[in-house]
Amino acid sequence: GEDVEQSLFLSVREGDSSVINCTYTDSSSTYLYWYKQEPGAGLQLLTYIFSNMDMKQDQRLTVLLNKKDKHLSLRIADTQTGDSAIYFCAESSRPPDLNGATNKLIFGTGTLLAVQP
Amino acid sequence: ETGVTQSPTHLIKTRGQQVTLRCSSQSGHNTVSWYQQALGQGPQFIFQYYREEKNGRGNFPPRFSGLQFPNYSSELNVNALELDDSALYLCASSLDGGPQHFGDGTRLSIL
Numbered sequence: 001g002e003d004v005e006q007s008l009f010l011s012v013r014e015g016d017s018s019v020i021n022c023t024y025t026d027s028s029s030t031y032l033y034w035y036k037q038e039p040g041a042g043l044q045l046l047t048y049i050f051s052n053m054d055m056k057q058d059q060r061l062t063v064l065l066n067k068k069d070k071h072l073s074l075r076i077a078d079t080q081t082g083d084s085a086i087y088f089c090a091e092s093s094r095p096p097d098l099n100g101a102t103n104k105l106i107f108g109t110g111t112l113l114a115v116q117p
Numbered sequence: 118e119t120g121v122t123q124s125p126t127h128l129i130k131t132r133g134q135q136v137t138l139r140c141s142s143q144s145g146h147n148t149v150s151w152y153q154q155a156l157g158q159g160p161q162f163i164f165q166y167y168r169e170e171k172n173g174r175g176n177f178p179p180r181f182s183g184l185q186f187p188n189y190s191s192e193l194n195v196n197a198l199e200l201d202d203s204a205l206y207l208c209a210s211s212l213d214g215g216p217q218h219f220g221d222g223t224r225l226s227i228l
Contacts, residue, residue: 004159031216033216035219041221041222042121042123042207042219042220042221042222043160043207043209043219044219045216045217045218045219048216088159088160090159103165103173104150104162104165104173104175105150105152105160105162105209105217106162107159107160107161108159109157109158109159110158110159
């Protein structure tokens with residue numbers, strides 16, 4: 001079955017690094033995403049990684065993928081108060097189908113990141 | 118480049134009523150997906166439209182329906198509203214197999 005799990009809460013001090021973890025169960029997952037949701041807003045795509053990659057870095061964000069353990073992490077370097085939000089891990093369980101459309105995203109329940117000044 | 122826009126932003130309905138939510142996809146995108154996000158939960162997939170055809174459906178009853186227009190904008194219709202339908206409804210657009218970009222959602226409250 002398809003399931004994505006995340007820890008509920010993470011608290012860090014401003015300037016420290018944050019690491020948000022996620023595990024998934026679907027071994028056919030091919031795309032894994034991180035989204036950020038601020039209060040009262042929609043989801044902002046932060047970054048994504050293909051399942052044939054182990055790591056992706058984008059400015060302050062580093063994504064690590066351990067396919068064997070089905071574990072995904074998001075590291076935020078030099079965490080700022082503006083990074084306080086809920087972070088969702090999501091997996092796309094199948095590659096794009098023959099007509100090219102994106103398949104559904106399966107989301108975790110989200111991790112609330114609180115950054116203390 | 119215009120992002121994904123949804124309307125209305127907030128809506129209050131009573132049980133048994135019907136509602137239509139609207140989504141304009143990001144410029145150049147041809148796929149729209151709809152998600153329901155209950156309070157404190159992650160979004161749940163409702164269905165997806167690709168070039169005006171339905172391209173998959175989640176575990177939602179038939180009273181949840183939708184369509185996509187030639188300009189790739191989309192509507193979500195919910196009939197016979199129930200209290201449990203109270204949620205944030207999110208629309209996401211993408212181009213073919215690319216990442217999905219979300220709008221700010223419509224907050225639906227059922228009294």
